[in-house]
Amino acid sequence: MQSLxxxxxxxxxxxxxxxxxxxxxxxxxxxxxxxxxxxIPAYDGHLFCLDEHLARLERSLAEVRIPNPHxxxxxxxxxxxxxxxxxxxxxxxxxxQVTRGVAPRDHAMVQGIVPTVFAMVxxxxxxxxxxxxxxxxxxxxxxxxxxxAHIKSTSLLGAVIARxxxxxxxxxxxxxxxxxxxxxxxxxxxxxVKDGTVLGPPRDNLVLTGIRYGLLERLCAEHxxxxxxxxxxxxxxxxxxxLMISSATKEVLPVTQLDDRPIGNGRPGPxxxxxxxxxxxxxxxxxxxxxxxxxxxx
Numbered sequence: 019m020q021s022l023x024x025x026x027x028x029x030x031x032x033x034x035x036x037x038x039x040x041x042x043x044x045x046x047x048x049x050x051x052x053x054x055x056x057x058i059p060a061y062d063g064h065l066f067c068l069d070e071h072l073a074r075l076e077r078s079l080a081e082v083r084i085p086n087p088h089x090x091x092x093x094x095x096x097x098x099x100x101x102x103x104x105x106x107x108x109x110x111x112x113x114x115q116v117t118r119g120v121a122p123r124d125h126a127m128v129q130g131i132v133p134t135v136f137a138m139v140x141x142x143x144x145x146x147x148x149x150x151x152x153x154x155x156x157x158x159x160x161x162x163x164x165x166x167a168h169i170k171s172t173s174l175l176g177a178v179i180a181r182x183x184x185x186x187x188x189x190x191x192x193x194x195x196x197x198x199x200x201x202x203x204x205x206x207x208x209x210x211v212k213d214g215t216v217l218g219p220p221r222d223n224l225v226l227t228g229i230r231y232g233l234l235e236r237l238c239a240e241h242x243x244x245x246x247x248x249x250x251x252x253x254x255x256x257x258x259x260x261l262m263i264s265s266a267t268k269e270v271l272p273v274t275q276l277d278d279r280p281i282g283n284g285r286p287g288p289x290x291x292x293x294x295x296x297x298x299x300x301x302x303x304x305x306x307x308x309x310x311x312x313x314x315x316x
Contacts, residue, residue, distance in 0.1 A: 023035075053172040055116075206263040206264060211287060269294070
């Protein structure tokens with residue numbers, strides 16, 4: 019068995035080495051996947067888009083009727099302490115998970131139990147230069163996951179299977195279609211560029227509205243790039259001038275091949291180049307706005 023790291027984690031109010039953290043086998047997160055999670059990136063000690071991540075965490079908790087165990091400031095302090103513990107690393111991510119808690123096994127939502135709060139810090143490996151210069155290859159699959167994709171749930175078996183489809187094909191991601199309409203990728207949002215406009219699926223219950231939804235919309239507005247959300251047919255995706263995926267760990271990444279077919283001219287396009295540069299500038303502005311410079315102390 020691979021040994022677990024000794025990096026700092028948080029479990030129910032205690033900070034301890036990750037390899038020493040333990041939960042009950044009757045935790046509903048373990049039994050049912052009854053919980054939600056967030057992944058927050060941090061660059062050079064600065065948490066990125068923290069308020070947006072915490073707002074989505076609050077929405078997910080409300081959707082599944084789990085009481086929020088912390089205030090915004092409490093979450094900020096918790097995440098900041100974990101980032102500060104990894105001060106030697108340039109890029110990390112903070113993983114936060116809240117489950118309904120520990121109770122005898124029963125499908126119904128048990129009332130009056132204390133949520134389990136777990137958080138850890140991980141190294142964040144961003145896509146390499148080759149992926150940004152040449153683009154990445156993706157494959158497609160029909161959407162088979164549930165219709166409450168807007169909840170960032172820990173019940174991720176569907177996403178695991180979807181991601182494995184891409185792994186088996188040697189692809190970076192699996193782009194999903196629901197009844198021939200673009201959904202999202204296994205663990206990313208998908209963006210189509212046509213005639214200079216960035217297009218994405220609408221904000222509804224069928225996609226997880228990634229934090230980059232709002233970020234890319236702002237960046238497009240700042241740089242005069244038209245942006246629209248609407249239903250996008252499968253044929254439009256293959257006919258795109260550019261195709262991109264985005265997530266906390268991928269930032270924004272060009273897709274130049276889909277199901278062994280080139281997208282556009284088969285090279286990363288100008289809209290991607292502009293948005294990637296704007297994304298890096300947003301990270302620099304975020305760092306300048308934060309004090310103190312190494313995260314937020316607990």
